[in-house]
């Protein structure tokens with residue numbers, strides 16, 4: 342935490358997707374590090390939203406509602422904000438929605454990333470405005486060509502993706518690699534770019550549709566049985582603070598302007614292999630802290646979703662010194678507590694800050 346304060350205190354940080362679940366947690370963490378936080382995104386994708394619960398519109402330095410599919414918008418924001426760091430999270434992140442909206446998913450996720458990198462190239466690498474900027478692009482563990490085996494994916498495994506969402510993120514990785522090699526490929530480059538691949542994250546304040554934790558908490562609040570679609574699917578569940586800590590450490594590594602070949606690349610941020618659990622295990626664990634029940638709603642003709650997906654996290658451990666801090670049980674307890682405390686009238690920002698501080702002191 343101390344070294345993160347040294348890196349981010351007083352620095353200009355642009356978060357794309359700041360109105361979303363992970364973006365809101367990241368903004369709260371950056372504010373606690375003393376960063377000057379700027380956001381660029383569409384309005385919050387859910388109602389309620391963590392962004393509104395944390396009242397971030399009033400607390401961050403600038404808050405732009407804009408579309409990353411428009412290069413001009415991204416350039417205008419970058420010119421104005423002059424970020425030392427860009428965390429690019431804005432995306433259409435839902436697998437099932439990507440089957441209904443494939444064009445929007447590909448457009449937002451691929452062209453959005455191209456626009457962030459192109460804006461960084463035009464604004465920071467050309468002309469008088471040349472300045473150093475560290476860009477961390479957030480993709481996903483689903484970017485790998487998933488062979489549905491138990492072997493964990495390493496950073497140099499082939500990209501792929503069955504559904505439009507996963508494929509769009511696999512494409513993102515290829516775009517990031519191309520931009521890095523074509524424009525940001527030398528240590529002297531003003532822009533250093535890395536990408537971060539994390540698995541399914543859970544944590545308080547996620548209100549998305551078709552994600553298991555929000556589905557559970559909505560059903561529990563209404564006193565209804567939790568509908569479980571894919572009970573045997575195994576996921577590398579982790580608390581949202583785990584990958585965010587990894588992104589912040591990766592940003593700090595890039596900003597050190599050392600070890601270019603080590604830092605400017607792709608990194609997996611997943612839990613310890615033991616935390617890979619099935620959806621059924623997750624729901625059972627949730628119901629140890631919150632009262633409720635679940636029913637099996639496995640749909641025989643459901644769209645394809647990855648069943649088995651593990652990440653090899655040794656690179657992040659070796660190069661960044663990053664390691665998961667919370668086990669499966671702590672992750673689930675803290676997630677459920679967040680929802681229960683907020684629904685009992687607790688202040689969402691206080692609860693969120695308290696969890697960030699507990700995580701950092703763990």
Ligand SMILES: NC(=O)c1ccc[n+]([C@@H]2O[C@H](COP(=O)([O-])OP(=O)(O)OC[C@H]3O[C@@H](n4cnc5c(N)ncnc54)[C@H](O)[C@@H]3O)[C@@H](O)[C@H]2O)c1
Nearest residue numbers: 358360361362363382383408409430431432434481541542
């Ligand atoms: N939540 C997870 O389990 C998970 C796992 C792996 C990777 N990720 C990745 O992390 C990132 C954040 O995910 P999240 O769960 O917070 O998603 P989210 O849906 O909560 O937030 C998405 C954000 O992107 C913004 N956005 C969407 N389309 C946009 C556009 N055209 N222009 C500008 N902004 C736009 C939204 O306004 C919102 O701020 C995504 O890139 C996602 O792929 C998420």
